[in-house]
Amino acid sequence: MKLVMAIIKPSRLENVREALSASDVHGMTVSEVKGYGRQKGHTEIYRGAEYAVNFIPKLKLEIAVKADQADNIVSIIRNSAESGKIGDGKIFVFDLEQVTRIRTGETGDTAL
Amino acid sequence: MKLVMAIIKPSRLENVREALSASDVHGMTVSEVKGYGRQKGHTEIYRGAEYAVNFIPKLKLEIAVKADQADNIVSIIRNSAESGKIGDGKIFVFDLEQVTRIRTGETGDTAL
Amino acid sequence: MKLVMAIIKPSRLENVREALSASDVHGMTVSEVKGYGRQKGHTEIYRGAEYAVNFIPKLKLEIAVKADQADNIVSIIRNSAESGKIGDGKIFVFDLEQVTRIRTGETGDTAL
Amino acid sequence: MTSIKNKFTAGIFALFAILIFATPSLAQSVDVNSALNSTLEAIGATASDAALENGATPEEATSAANDAISSIVAEVFGDRDAKIFNTLLFLIGGFLVMWMAAGFTMLETGLVRKKNVSMQALKNIALYSIAGLMFWLIGYNVMYGGEAGGFIGSFSPSNFPEAGAGTAEAGYSVASDWFFQMAFVAATASIVSGAVAERVRLWAFLAFTVVLTGLLYPITGMWQWGGGWLSELGFSDFAGSTLVHSVGGWAALAGVIFIGARNGKYGANGMVTPMPGSSIPLATLGMFILWMGWFGFNGASQLAMGTIADVADISRIFANTNLAAAAGAITAMILVQLIYKKVDVTMVINGALAGLVSITAEPLTPSVPFALFIGAIGGAIVVFTIPLLDKLKLDDVVGAIPVHLLAGIWGTMIVPLTNDGTSYVTQLIGISAIGAFTFIASSIVWLILKVTIGIRVSEEDEALGLDKAEIGVEAYPEF
Amino acid sequence: MTSIKNKFTAGIFALFAILIFATPSLAQSVDVNSALNSTLEAIGATASDAALENGATPEEATSAANDAISSIVAEVFGDRDAKIFNTLLFLIGGFLVMWMAAGFTMLETGLVRKKNVSMQALKNIALYSIAGLMFWLIGYNVMYGGEAGGFIGSFSPSNFPEAGAGTAEAGYSVASDWFFQMAFVAATASIVSGAVAERVRLWAFLAFTVVLTGLLYPITGMWQWGGGWLSELGFSDFAGSTLVHSVGGWAALAGVIFIGARNGKYGANGMVTPMPGSSIPLATLGMFILWMGWFGFNGASQLAMGTIADVADISRIFANTNLAAAAGAITAMILVQLIYKKVDVTMVINGALAGLVSITAEPLTPSVPFALFIGAIGGAIVVFTIPLLDKLKLDDVVGAIPVHLLAGIWGTMIVPLTNDGTSYVTQLIGISAIGAFTFIASSIVWLILKVTIGIRVSEEDEALGLDKAEIGVEAYPEF
């Protein structure tokens, strides 16, 4: 199994969620994060003093999938999250050794 | 070493924390997340317009443990987080290559 | 590629960010978390009743880097995040199988 | 003689009529004064004629004429202005006490957890609305429509004089008094709302509010302010430490007992799990709003502002009220510092409010040192009794019982210290009678609601938070 | 006679002296009293001389002089106090209506999303400031400087009497009236601010505010309150259901149409995506502030407090205003419970406000049951029309159009039910004329702004939030 972790723009969440639910994805976990990459922060003024806003709000999606689904999921996310502008984010894939569903105790692919 | 990542219901946190501290767990990191899985969201009404609440608040626990502890920790979490109702959450296990304690620079198992 | 995940004290963020930008790090994702480890919580009083504050606010940094950079990044974080006091945090390193830049579709090292 | 009397009556009516239609705003003084002048002249002539008819000397007649004129001038303007001042006092006091509804709302939304904030806001909007409705429908007449020494007034809606009728026989306009008194009953219901927060069912709470504001509060109110048996007995409660605050506190206590504590609040071995409020600044704002509103609450309870003595008394009440609150806050602050080493700001907020409740039974007679003493003890009461209630597993979310019930009893009991016309025994009788009635009647209402529609949300809804469960709108929604 | 005259003079001097030392004003007493003195002297002498010339006896002359003096004394104090009361009414009413600016700000910052909260705060501070400036610069005279039956006043800044001049010929001080009326125009602009929130460009909105508060509101205001053609026709709008609230609503409607809905609000197939407000407690606080301020809004629109009849009417207005709001809130609460099974607190907030708007056109004549009815229908209007507007894809962020425009029309149309002096036809004419003028004129202004500086932020800025895009300061910053 794989864990697909995507950093996306907050405004793309609905798009991605809809695209994924059309595919075979059973669940997802989302958290609010801030980040920077190519898209550097910008300077802001507060009470006359300039300061750097280094981090830009993003959302982090974590989706556990069967190993063979990973590539497909990545491309679905890529397509639905893309706005073409800098700061669109990244998709990371990790190996996921084991999954347990708390309610039933099922493990492995069936627990996804 | 392994990283155990669990998505649980917010109301089970105290339970899980107590169960874990009774075991050999030295630390834990928690974050607020939202998610969906089998437990889909529900519809809500705001000012007369229906809308889907797709994500439900959950907590994410991350616990780094020695490789051989992982199974035990998973089952402790499973037992203490279970409410038997849909939406109880999932436990993921990842391989953890390296750990460093910032304060001392220790690495590996002793850094946990 | 590796994912370096660091739990640090909130007050050290600026320090770490500056140290990293001096190195070859292209991006970072930060989230607010709470945790405990050696540094246990403390008790607090609210309206005359004592209660345990078990979790202490921390920040979690996630940085995807080329495999050979990982050790260097870990030591930069270690040095810049250290305050020498308990609760300084931990640095975890995971294997990162694949990276995709959403905007361009680039993958692998060039997507970092 | 009859013709003279008739002339007089006619003259006075004419003068009144002129005043009503001409004086106020846009009409010109010239008209007013020429009309006024001839009216006065007529009155003077009539008086003088009467005197002469009665065999007075011309000098005596002149003097009689002038006396009549002087007296009518004094009556018309002195009385008019006094009545305007009195009514104005009720209006200003009224909007200040109405404003306390916002104060309770901010205090209570600040002290409940994030997931129950919208519900608390809704409950407090609803209770203020219901209080107005019920107090109009029956409350006011249950309270003020009874006979001296009685137990209950009459059951009928309030009636205000027609537009332009301009009657103020009581010395003030009836509607202004209604408005002022209505805001008091709303305060009583707000007290209950805070205590039973975070687990009470919305409609059950509102049903209780209907009975409390339409019936329970007005009945005990009748006993004292409605001129009933307690007032005949010599009980004294200037602005309602007992009639408003303790009544709210007793109703809250009954509610807390019948509804039970929030899940997870009390663990095994007397362990208490605090559930910190969602917003300290809003709770602080609520306290300041209440503090401000209290100048209307206590000050306008002087009930008259048409003499220098009255307005000076109101000033004295303002100063005492303010200083009792200050003493309550400072005492609570020092005590929590000494006992707990940190200064829990919610205790200080409660301390200030307890100071205010304590001085409410008698804000006029105490000299400042006494006012400070009364307020300080109020502040101490909350510091010591809030943990005590937790020991008894009485889960009062916002501290309503210590602040309003206990400090209210204290304030009422201490009245005889500075007010010679009162006695400790009578005060005790009043407190006990009102307490017993309110606690028992409230318990019955809560019980009936419990066995019928239910007074507590499901465990699941409570865990989820009432905002999601019953309102559908989160107080502070996220992405 | 000289001796009498001398006596008189002496007496008047005594009066004069007493007044100087007894009337505790600091600076102006001397002027007032010397005026008083010479007036009294002249009146007494004239009356006495006239009496003697007409062949009166000395006694009769004395009596005539005394009568004249008595009446002038009555005038001076009766009139003085009436004028002070009237002015005081405007001052108290004024600060209460000014406070509504804070109410609108809290309501609207609470109902916009987190990312647009600072912008909403800024817009509302700015509009209140601009309203004051423009209403001074031209608005007040456009509204009140015209001829009876006319269409527009004059274009000139307001002028207040010099310090210490103490004139109050109109029955009140001019500056107090200006202050009170200024707060009304600010309310009108606040209504627009809420409706077009979350996407309007700051400076475009402020430009619109300049025209609205300097010109549009004053023109239609002139037609009625300025004594213009509508008032001659017999139109009736006591405190401004139409003149203030509907005018704000029409301007808002034009704005909403020209600016368009927020991105993502309306999807395909009539799908509506709610965008929940950032803070329910702040929205609730805003409602309570507005409710409080409304006592000034409606109460002080009685425009006079110098007679018992006036102050009794104000009291009646307070009671009716409060109960109409309560009825609006309760009706909305019951309806949303029945229709949606949950009680959306923002609907209840809007319901209370709609009750207030509804009663504003005639808060005096209705008896309580009528006031309740009027308010209740107001509450029902918001429950049914808020979703309707969404069907029409009119994106009104805070419900300004249902609350202020629709309930405003309802309140104005129902006036003849309780006020015999009015007719449904005239009410309809007034509503239509004012609505047509305001909607068309506002549309033209919005259109000009649209094609010149632009009225809508970029899509990107809208997604980012106006706080970051135009203000640079987040409302609730994080780490």
Added chain:
Amino acid sequence: MTSIKNKFTAGIFALFAILIFATPSLAQSVDVNSALNSTLEAIGATASDAALENGATPEEATSAANDAISSIVAEVFGDRDAKIFNTLLFLIGGFLVMWMAAGFTMLETGLVRKKNVSMQALKNIALYSIAGLMFWLIGYNVMYGGEAGGFIGSFSPSNFPEAGAGTAEAGYSVASDWFFQMAFVAATASIVSGAVAERVRLWAFLAFTVVLTGLLYPITGMWQWGGGWLSELGFSDFAGSTLVHSVGGWAALAGVIFIGARNGKYGANGMVTPMPGSSIPLATLGMFILWMGWFGFNGASQLAMGTIADVADISRIFANTNLAAAAGAITAMILVQLIYKKVDVTMVINGALAGLVSITAEPLTPSVPFALFIGAIGGAIVVFTIPLLDKLKLDDVVGAIPVHLLAGIWGTMIVPLTNDGTSYVTQLIGISAIGAFTFIASSIVWLILKVTIGIRVSEEDEALGLDKAEIGVEAYPEF
């Protein structure tokens, strides 16, 4: 003569009877009226006797008696009402200025970081309480108990007339004046609280507050408002640009210097790290509360409302105060847009407040264009001096020094422009004397506190946040 006297007595009894039944006060009328009665009788008799002794005819004597009585009737009601109006002004003004304590609290909790919000709330509750206590204990008499031209008053607690005593010799009730003045001293302490926020030790700050409100403010207050040397010199400060705002500003400046900047605020090379406030809506609410309260602050500083001239002046003050604030806000808004391209709402908030502070030294004499000018410069001052203070590494968290000290100096210096009775030199002397005294005395107090109990929290506690370190209660707790 006896018959005349008897007639008189009868007439007076009539008057008396009328008063009893007509004057709608509840308790005290009898006393008032019996006093009134005997006074009238005595006056009538004396006047009549005097006339007879001077050889007047009985008619002349009667007339003299009647004149005297007429004048006393006029006095009684004119004076009674004037005193009631004056006292009412203090009471209304007082609760409005008291409300500013909430305004400062909201402003300051909104502008400090999330981790220090509870502490800011606590400090402001505590300082308001302490201000009341200290101003009663010694402050009021230090300020008002001195001799004309003096430097300091006496050291004794305030004493208010007994309940029902009804004295108002000063033209108003003493307690109402105390209440009003007490709210001013609290405002002064609130200013300091904001400047030294986020790092001052709680108990050190409170100790400073004790000295400031009991001693420092009252001493310089005595110099001017207490009738001391500055007032003899001709210094002019209507409502306290210098006496309240600059005094607060000087004390804050001393505090900021001795406590030092927040850790991390100033980096190497003049780098400034902004620390954005936790809640813009609360800061905005604070500004609106202050704006509202300022009508009491400036308006009631007219000190009298018993004549038409007075109430007209108060109206003028309301209009000027409002427009100066508007000008301050708009000026700040335009300037930040021009300079920084974005409109920092916290600057606009400070701009409005600076406008208010600027007009406070003379809100009466300026015509509107001057008031706008004075306020606008105030707004400009904050925009330019806030970054300047950062250059000087003076870390003033909420902008208290630019708003209250600098705009306060500006407002005081510009008084002679519109007020002929004042001179620039005298204004400068007053500003300097008060500034020097307050700054030096405050510095000494801060220094003593620094070397004894310490005025700054540990670096660790500062990083953690004062809410956790000293309060134990987070302002917005999470899971």
